[in-house]
Amino acid sequence: MKTVAETDKQRWERDTLAPALAKSPERPQPFTTISGRPIERLYTWDDLAGIDGAREIAQPGEFPYTRGIHPTGYRGKLWTMRQFAGFGTPEDTNERYKTLLRAGGTGLSVAFDLPTLMGRDPDHELSLGEVGKCGVNVTSLADMETLFAGIDLGGITTSMTINSPAAMIFAMYLVVAEKQGADWRALSGTIQNDILKEFIAQKEYIFPPRPSMRIISDIFAFCLREVPRWNTISVSGYHIREAGATALQELAFTLRDGIEYVQWGIDAGLDVDAFAPRMSFFFNAHSDFFEEIAKYRAARKLWARAMRERFAARSERSWKLRFHSQTAGVSLTAQQPYNNVVRTALQALSAVLGGTNSLHTNSLDEALALPTAETATLALRTQQIIAHESGVAHVVDPLGGSYFIEKLTQTMEDEAAGYFEQIDRMGGMVAAIERGFPQQEIAESAYRFQQAVERKEKVIVGVNEFVQSDEPPVEILYIDESASEKQLAKLERLRQTRDHDAVERSLEALRAAARTTANVMPPILDAVRAYATVGEMCDALRGVWGEYEEVPVI
Amino acid sequence: MRKLRVVIAKPGLDGHDRGAKVIARALRDAGMEVIYTGLRQTPEQIAAAALQEDADVIGLSILSGAHNHIAPRLMELLRSKGLDDVLVVVGGIIPNVDIPKLKEIGVKGVFLPGTPMQDIIDFITDNARARAV
Numbered sequence: 118m119k120t121v122a123e124t125d126k127q128r129w130e131r132d133t134l135a136p137a138l139a140k141s142p143e144r145p146q147p148f149t150t151i152s153g154r155p156i157e158r159l160y161t162w163d164d165l166a167g168i169d170g171a172r173e174i175a176q177p178g179e180f181p182y183t184r185g186i187h188p189t190g191y192r193g194k195l196w197t198m199r200q201f202a203g204f205g206t207p208e209d210t211n212e213r214y215k216t217l218l219r220a221g222g223t224g225l226s227v228a229f230d231l232p233t234l235m236g237r238d239p240d241h242e243l244s245l246g247e248v249g250k251c252g253v254n255v256t257s258l259a260d261m262e263t264l265f266a267g268i269d270l271g272g273i274t275t276s277m278t279i280n281s282p283a284a285m286i287f288a289m290y291l292v293v294a295e296k297q298g299a300d301w302r303a304l305s306g307t308i309q310n311d312i313l314k315e316f317i318a319q320k321e322y323i324f325p326p327r328p329s330m331r332i333i334s335d336i337f338a339f340c341l342r343e344v345p346r347w348n349t350i351s352v353s354g355y356h357i358r359e360a361g362a363t364a365l366q367e368l369a370f371t372l373r374d375g376i377e378y379v380q381w382g383i384d385a386g387l388d389v390d391a392f393a394p395r396m397s398f399f400f401n402a403h404s405d406f407f408e409e410i411a412k413y414r415a416a417r418k419l420w421a422r423a424m425r426e427r428f429a430a431r432s433e434r435s436w437k438l439r440f441h442s443q444t445a446g447v448s449l450t451a452q453q454p455y456n457n458v459v460r461t462a463l464q465a466l467s468a469v470l471g472g473t474n475s476l477h478t479n480s481l482d483e484a485l486a487l488p489t490a491e492t493a494t495l496a497l498r499t500q501q502i503i504a505h506e507s508g509v510a511h512v513v514d515p516l517g518g519s520y521f522i523e524k525l526t527q528t529m530e531d532e533a534a535g536y537f538e539q540i541d542r543m544g545g546m547v548a549a550i551e552r553g554f555p556q557q558e559i560a561e562s563a564y565r566f567q568q569a570v571e572r573k574e575k576v577i578v579g580v581n582e583f584v585q586s587d588e589p590p591v592e593i594l595y596i597d598e599s600a601s602e603k604q605l606a607k608l609e610r611l612r613q614t615r616d617h618d619a620v621e622r623s624l625e626a627l628r629a630a631a632r633t634t635a636n637v638m639p640p641i642l643d644a645v646r647a648y649a650t651v652g653e654m655c656d657a658l659r660g661v662w663g664e665y666e667e668v669p670v671i
Numbered sequence: 672m673r674k675l676r677v678v679i680a681k682p683g684l685d686g687h688d689r690g691a692k693v694i695a696r697a698l699r700d701a702g703m704e705v706i707y708t709g710l711r712q713t714p715e716q717i718a719a720a721a722l723q724e725d726a727d728v729i730g731l732s733i734l735s736g737a738h739n740h741i742a743p744r745l746m747e748l749l750r751s752k753g754l755d756d757v758l759v760v761v762g763g764i765i766p767n768v769d770i771p772k773l774k775e776i777g778v779k780g781v782f783l784p785g786t787p788m789q790d791i792i793d794f795i796t797d798n799a800r801a802r803a804v
Contacts, residue, residue, distance in 0.1 A: 231684035231735055243711060246740030247684050320686025320710055360689050447689075451784045484784050486736075486766060560692050567693050571788055580785040595766060596736060669709030671679075671695040 124163040134158075147574065151405040152363035153565065160520035168527050173418070177513045181421035183414050183526065185472040186437040190513030191504075197475035198500045199276055199441065203228030203253035204487050205600040207263035210253040213490065214268060220494050221501065224306075226276040226477065227264070228252035229286070234321045236282045236655030239604045249600030251487070252278075256608055257650045261289040262296070271299035275306040276351070276441070276475075281323040283310040284332050284638060285654045288645040291344065307348035307397060307441075310336060313374040313546055314353045317555045318360035320667070323655055326547050328662040332637060333378060334385040337392045339638035349392070350378060351399045351441060357555075358401035359447045361563020364412045365529055367401060369536035370546075370555050372419045376537070377546040379428055393424060394434035402468040402476075403445040404460060410516060411525035413471030416440065418530050442468040443477040449484040453579035454591050457481040462499050469503055470516055476500055486593040553670060560671070611648060619647040624657045631661040672801050677728040680708040680717045682745075683737040690762060691732035697788040698730075698795070714741055718748035726757055728799045733763040738773065746776045758799040762791070 148156050168174070175181065178188030187193060200217055202225075203210045214225055230252040232244040238256055239248045248254050255261055265275075270293060279286040287308050294304055312329040315322045322329065333350065340349045354362075354371030362370065375396065382392050398416065403409055420438035424430040444464040449457045458481050465478050478496040480488030488496070504510055516522045543549045550556070569575045576582045623644035630640045637658075644654050679695045681688055688710060699705045706724045708717065721729050729749075733741060738761060749757055760780035761773060770781050780794050 235684045237684065242713065243684050245683075245744075246737030247735055250736035251685075315686075320688060322686075360687070361693075485764065560696075563689050564693055564696050567697070567788065577785070581787070590767065593766060595768070667709065669707050671692050671699070671705065671707045 124166075126159070126161045126163040129159075129161070150364065150408040151403060151566075151575065152365060152408060152562075153569070154363070154365070154408065160524050162520060164520050164524040168523060173527060174517065174523060180425070180433075180436060182417040182437055184514040184517045186417065186439065186474075188513070190472070191469075191510035192513070195504050195510060196469065196473050197224045197274070198222055198497060198504075199224040199226045199475045199477055200493060200497055201226040201228050201276075201278065201443065201477045202488075202493060203230070204251075204594070205249040205253065205596055206603050207253055207255060207260045209249075209600065211264055211266055211268070213493075214264075216490055217493070217497070218268070218273075220497055222497060224274045224276065224475065225268070227278065229277075229279055230254045231321075233282070233286070233651055234279065236285075236323050236651055238650050238652030239601060239608055241652060246601075248604050250596055254600065254604045255286065255289070255651065256604060257611055257648050258289050258292055258645050259607070259611060259648060260604075261286075261293050265290075265293055265297075269299075270294040270297055271303060276309075277306070278309045280309055280312055280315050280319075280321055281329070282651050282655055283308045284336055284641050285645065285651050287336070288638065288642045292642065292645050301344045303346065304344055305346045305348075307351050308336075309353060309399070310350045311353045311374065311399075313377060313550065314356050314371070316550045316665070316667070317357055317370060317374075318362070318559060319356040322665045324658060324662045325665045326550060328631075328658075329665075330378075330381050330547065334381050334387070335636045335638055337382050337387060337395075338385065339636055340395065341387070341391055345395075347395065348397045349395045351397050352378065353399040355399050355401045355443055357559065358403060358445065360559050361566060362559045363562050364403065364405065364408050365532050366536075366555075366558055366562060368412050368416055368419070368529060369533040371398065371400070372416060372423065372533060373537055373540050373546050375420065376423050376427065379424070380545070383428065389424075389428050389430045390432040390435050393428075393430055394432060394437075397474075398438055398440035400440055400442045400468075400473075401445050402442045402464040402473075404448050404464060406463060406467045407521060407525060409464070409467040410471040411522055411529050413440070413442075413468070413473065414522070414526040415529040415533060417472070418526070419533055439474045441475040441477070442471075442473040444468075444479045446479055446483060449479060449481075450577060450580050451484040453585060453588060454481045454485065456579055457484070458495065458499065461496065462503070465499055466503055466507070466509065469509060472514065482591055482593055485591070487596065489592065489594045553668070556667075557670065608650070611650075615648040620644070620649045620653070623647045623649055624653060627654060627657045628661055631658055675703045675727045675795065675799050675801050676706070676725055677703050677730060677795070678706045678708060678717070678721050678724055678726040679730045679732065680712050680720065681710050681732050682712050682714060682717060682741045683733060683735050684711060685733070685735040685737075686710055687734050688732070690734070691730075694730065694732070694762060694788065694791060698792060701792045701796075703728075703795070714744040714748055717745055718752055718754070721749065721754055721757055722752055727801050728758045728760065728795055731759070731761045731763075733761060733765070736764070738763070738765055739769060742773055742778055743776050746778070756800070758795065760791070760795065762786070
C-alpha cells in the first residue's frame with residue numbers, strides 16, 4: 118500500500134492542535150478576510166511547498182519584484198507623502214497647499230470638484246450646488262494660474278485626479294508651468310487619466326469608451342515627445358475597491374485595465390518600452406492588514422509578468438510596477454470619528470509594508486465632510502510617525518518569507534490570472550465593461566459585504582458593535598455657496614474679457630482633430646491658451662463623439 | 672394592498688452609486704418594487720419618474736453636498752405635480768446642520784453613513800402608504 122508522507126503541519130494538527138481544540142474550541146465566527154476569503158488558522162513551511170522561491174519570491178529589485186522594485190526599499194528614499202486636497206475656489210485650495218508644503222508634505226495632489234471632473238462649467242444646470250463642494254473648481258486657465266500661484270511647478274511634483282477631462286486639465290498645468298518659465302521636459306507629476314475604472318466603478322465618464330481610450334493613447338504619444346518625465350496614467354484600483362470590490366477583484370480588474378492600456382498604446386503604434394515606464398498604479402489600502410500586503414506584492418508580480426511575457430517588453434523599467442496608495446475612505450465611520458485615526462494608521466502601515474511608492478492618509482472627519490486643515494495635518498503626521506518612529510522602513514520587505522504572506526501572495530496572483538483569462542475571453546476590458554461584467558461583480562460583492570455587516574459577521578467598531586450614544590460632535594469643514602458665487606462671477610468676467618473669436622477658432626480646430634485620428638493634445642493646448650473653459654472644450658468633443666450613458670442595473 | 676413602489680434616484684453629478692445600488696437591492700429583497708433611475712438625474716427627471724412609476728417613495732442618494740439645492744427643488748416639483756403624499760427620504764453625507772432644513776421642507780427621513788439597512792426598510796414600511804390601485 119502506498120502511503121503519503123504526513124506533513125509537519127498535519128502532525129501538529131494531530132498532536133498539539135486537536136487536544137487543544139477539544140479543551141477549548143475556537144470562536145464560532147467564520148475566519149475570513151474583509152473580502153470574505155477564508156483564512157486558515159496556521160501557515161507553515163508546508164504551505165510554501167509548491168512555491169519556487171527563486172522564481173516567485175526572488176529578491177528586492179529583481180524580477181518579478183515580489184519583494185519590491187528598489188533593492189534598498191525605503192532606506193534610499195522614503196515613500197512620497199502626498200496628501201490629496203482641494204475644495205472651494207482656487208484661492209482657498211492654493212492656501213491649503215501652502216499649509217501642506219510647510220508641514221513637510223513632499224508632493225501635491227489636486228482634488229477637483231464634480232463640475233470640473235464631469236467637464237461642466239459652473240453655470241451648467243447639473244453643476245447646481247456642486248461647485249467647489251468635493252474639490253476645487255477649475256473652469257479655465259485663469260483658475261489654474263491661481264491654484265498654483267506662488268508654487269514653483271518646476272520644483273515639486275503634482276498629482277492630479279482627473280480622468281474624462283484629463284487632457285484639458287493637464288494642458289492647463291503645462292501652460293501654467295510654461296508661464297512660470299519651467300521646462301516641460303523636466304516637469305514631473307501624474308495625471309490619473311484612467312477612464313476604464315470610471316466606467317467600472319466611479320462613473321465619472323463623459324465620452325463613450327472607445328474615443329475615451331483614444332484620448333489616453335494621444336496623451337501617451339504627446340508626453341513621449343514633449344513631457345517625458347510625466348506619469349501619463351495612474352491605473353486605479355482605489356475606486357473599484359471603494360465601490361465594493363473585494364481585494365482580489367481590485368487587484369485583477371486594475372491590472373487587467375493596465376494591460377488594456379498597454380494594448381491600446383501598442384495598437385496606436387507606440388513602442389511598449391517607450392511609454393510603459395511612465396505608467397503607474399493606484400491601490401486602496403483597506404482594513405484587512407495581511408490581505409492588503411499580499412495584494413500589493415501580487416500586483417508587482419502580475420505586472421512584471423504581463424509586461425515581459427505578454428507584451429515582450431525588454432526594459433526593466435517597463436516591468437516594474439510603481440504605485441500610490443490611499444487609505445480606504447469607505448472604511449471611515451461617521452460614528453466615533455476619532456476611531457478613524459487608528460483605522461487609517463493600520464491601513465497606511467499595510468501600504469508601507471507592501472512597498473507603496475507614495476501614500477495618502479485619510480483624515481478622521483472624511484465620512485462627514487472634506488477634512489479641516491487640522492485633521493489633514495494629523496493624517497500627514499500619521500505617515501511621518503510610521504516613517505520615522507516605527508522602524509518599519511529600516512528593512513526591505515520585512516514580511517517577506519512569512520508563510521502566510523507568501524502563500525496569500527501566490528494565491529492572489531493565481532486567482533487574478535484566472536480573472537484575466539475570463540476577461541480575455543470576452544475580448545478584453547473594454548468589451549467586458551460594455552457587457553457590464555466588472556460592474557456586476559462589484560455590485561454583488563458590495564451587497565454581500567453589507568449583508569455580512571447587518572448579520573454582524575463583520576464587526577465595524579462604533580457602527581454595529583461598541584455603539585455609543587453620547588458622542589460629542591466634531592467640527593467639520595462646511596463649504597457654503599460662496600465658492601459657487603465667486604466662480605460664477607469669474608466665469609462671467611472671463612467670457613467678457615477673452616478674445617471670443619480666438620476661443621471659437623480653437624474649439625473648431627479641436628472638433629476637426631477629433632473627427633480625424635490627429636492627436637488632440639495640440640488643439641487642446643491652443644484652446645487652453647485662448648482661455649476656453651473645461652465645459653466648452655468637453656462640449657466640443659461631446660458634439661463629435663457623443664456622450665456615454667450606462668444602462669443602470671441593480 | 673399592492674407592494675410599495677420605490678424610486679431610488681441619484682441626482683447631481685456624482686457617480687458614487689454603491690449606496691444607491693445596495694439600498695435598492697435591500698428594499699427589493701424586503702418585498703418592495705424598486706425602480707433605480709441611474710445616474711445624474713435632475714430634480715425634474717426624478718419628479719417625472721415618480722409620477723410615471725406611480726411611486727409611493729422616493730429615495731435620494733446624495734454624497735456630494737448638493738442636497739441643499741436638489742431637495743428643495745424636488746419637493747417643489749412634487750407639490751406642483753400633486754405628489755405631496757410621496758414619502759421622500761435622503762441617504763448620504765449630510766452635515767448635521769442641514770438635517771433640520773431638509774425636514775422642514777418635507778423630507779421625512781435622513782439616513783447617514785452606517786445606518787443599518789433594516790432601519791431604512793422599517794422606516795419606509797412604517798411611513799409610506801401604498802396608493803390604492
